[in-house]
Amino acid sequence: MARAVRDAERLNTPGRRRRSTIPTIKVDREAFGKFAEAFARFMGTARFLFGMTVVIVVWILWNVPIGPPRPRFDPYPFIFLTLVLSLQASYAAPLILLAQNRQEARDRVISERDREQAAQSRADMDFLAREIASLRMSVGELATRDYLRSELRTELRTILAELESEDVA
Numbered sequence: 322m323a324r325a326v327r328d329a330e331r332l333n334t335p336g337r338r339r340r341s342t343i344p345t346i347k348v349d350r351e352a353f354g355k356f357a358e359a360f361a362r363f364m365g366t367a368r369f370l371f372g373m374t375v376v377i378v379v380w381i382l383w384n385v386p387i388g389p390p391r392p393r394f395d396p397y398p399f400i401f402l403t404l405v406l407s408l409q410a411s412y413a414a415p416l417i418l419l420a421q422n423r424q425e426a427r428d429r430v431i432s433e434r435d436r437e438q439a440a441q442s443r444a445d446m447d448f449l450a451r452e453i454a455s456l457r458m459s460v461g462e463l464a465t466r467d468y469l470r471s472e473l474r475t476e477l478r479t480i481l482a483e484l485e486s487e488d489v490a
Contacts, residue, residue: 354423362421373426376403 363369380402382402384393 354419357416357419358423360413361417364417377406 380395381399383391384395384399384402385397386393
């Protein structure tokens with residue numbers, strides 16, 4: 322019974338931290354990410370596809386038993402060529418995915434910035450719309466040019482009518 326209590330207490334208290342014997346390798350994530358993007362960008366070019374095609378055609382032509390005798394390092398089933406292409410694909414796929422993830426992160430940041438810019442623009446437009454509406458209301462209370470002309474004509478007619486009535490009298 323005492324041993325069970327002691328074991329339970331030992332499990333409830335944290336022990337001393339041990340240092341890891343595995344060395345940690347510091348990798349500059351930006352440098353590796355830039356490399357992955359450059360590699361993915363290069364693999365998407367026609368030059369890469371043309372070069373890869375040339376290498377494969379030369380490989381196959383070298384290893385088929387046609388032409389002068391020469392050492393053939395990968396006979397007909399081309400197992401070594403298959404291995405090399407599989408190895409190239411196994412490295413290319415994660416690098417391409419890493420480049421896509423970095424691009425997605427950049428797109429996400431740009432999208433967020435665009436969203437904030439759109440919200441700010443919307444707020445500015447709403448403010449300007451309210452300002453224009455208040456100016457229109459203020460202008461509506463002011464006398465317009467047509468209103469002033471009609472008032473002046475009315476006053477002019479009144480004055481002319483008074484002058485004519487004085488001349489007649």
